[in-house]
Amino acid sequence: NHVLVLGYGDLTEPILEELLDDAIPFLVVTEDAEKVRHLGERGVDAFAADPSDDEPLHRAKISEARAVVVATNDDAQDALTILTARELNPDVRIVAAATNRENVEKLRRAGADSVISPATIGGHLLAESALGDDDTERIADELAGDGGDDRDDR
Amino acid sequence: NHVLVLGYGDLTEPILEELLDDAIPFLVVTEDAEKVRHLGERGVDAFAADPSDDEPLHRAKISEARAVVVATNDDAQDALTILTARELNPDVRIVAAATNRENVEKLRRAGADSVISPATIGGHLLAESALGDDDTERIADELAGDGGDDRDDR
Numbered sequence: 001n002h003v004l005v006l007g008y009g010d011l012t013e014p015i016l017e018e019l020l021d022d023a024i025p026f027l028v029v030t031e032d033a034e035k036v037r038h039l040g041e042r043g044v045d046a047f048a049a050d051p052s053d054d055e056p057l058h059r060a061k062i063s064e065a066r067a068v069v070v071a072t073n074d075d076a077q078d079a080l081t082i083l084t085a086r087e088l089n090p091d092v093r094i095v096a097a098a099t100n101r102e103n104v105e106k107l108r109r110a111g112a113d114s115v116i117s118p119a120t121i122g123g124h125l126l127a128e129s130a131l132g133d134d135d136t137e138r139i140a141d142e143l144a145g146d147g148g149d150d151r152d153d154r
Numbered sequence: 155n156h157v158l159v160l161g162y163g164d165l166t167e168p169i170l171e172e173l174l175d176d177a178i179p180f181l182v183v184t185e186d187a188e189k190v191r192h193l194g195e196r197g198v199d200a201f202a203a204d205p206s207d208d209e210p211l212h213r214a215k216i217s218e219a220r221a222v223v224v225a226t227n228d229d230a231q232d233a234l235t236i237l238t239a240r241e242l243n244p245d246v247r248i249v250a251a252a253t254n255r256e257n258v259e260k261l262r263r264a265g266a267d268s269v270i271s272p273a274t275i276g277g278h279l280l281a282e283s284a285l286g287d288d289d290t291e292r293i294a295d296e297l298a299g300d301g302g303d304d305r306d307d308r
């Protein structure tokens with residue numbers, strides 16, 4: 001009942017923080033041996049392998065996983081990883097982030113249940129913030145996980 | 155009373171879409187001459203120059219601007235652009251996006267009024283989505299500007 005975090009990108013550390021905060025067991029699989037070493041030093045379960053290959057996902061017990069998170073900065077690699085994960089576990093929940101927003105639908109077709117575009121969300125929030133929409137800033141703060149607790153004007 | 159969009163990155167197109175949707179006048183300044191040409195073909199006001207230099211920002215009438223949006227994929231360049239913009243117009247609203255979340259505070263200190271971290275927001279949403287929090291998915295849809303209109307269960 002663990003979460004598999006496949007690959008390592010800009011979103012990975014915020015994701016790991018959330019999972020650690022919620023005390024959710026998880027395992028990171030990335031080709032980046034240096035990242036694996038750093039994660040290991042912090043006591044985070046991780047091993048170095050290509051997460052779009054079958055063997056590492058078997059080894060990571062994908063058949064027993066609660067969810068799979070795919071969010072590197074390389075959408076082509078993400079697509080391949082999603083295809084592998086979906087093939088090995090037709091029922092697991094797979095979520096992904098498209099670095100290029102034009103790839104949202106492709107990652108969905110590859111087998112992800114839910115795909116977000118951080119650039120689209122960020123661009124929207126930034127435009128609203130530029131125009132002085134304080135409500136959007138508050139939402140961004142809440143989504144970022146800081147602030148919000150002391151405000152009950154929702 | 156226009157918005158200045160300084161630099162061009164992954165967030166820029168979503169930002170331009172928002173401004174076009176809201177019929178807000180804006181001008182893009184980026185060193186990327188190819189992007190300027192493409193924007194021009196679409197009828198978008200843009201010129202090629204380094205937005206961290208004084209002259210282009212004078213030329214872009216920063217003293218009359220309603221807001222400044224700084225969101226390239228290069229946070230160092232963003233910091234320099236913010237410092238220039240703030241120097242030339244102490245009162246204009248400046249919003250920025252930190253590509254590396256560790257730079258949020260630095261961009262604030264450079265003079266931005268509001269700084270978001272799309273990676274932090276995206277990572278938070280993705281982790282919540284992995285754990286099956288449908289409410290967060292709905293928020294992401296709304297923030298991304300699609301869906302949401304037909305749902306009134308907020």
Ligand SMILES: [Ca+2]
Binds near residue numbers: 070075097098
């Ligand atoms: Ca991606």
Ligand SMILES: [Ca+2]
Binds near residue numbers: 224225229251
């Ligand atoms: Ca940036």
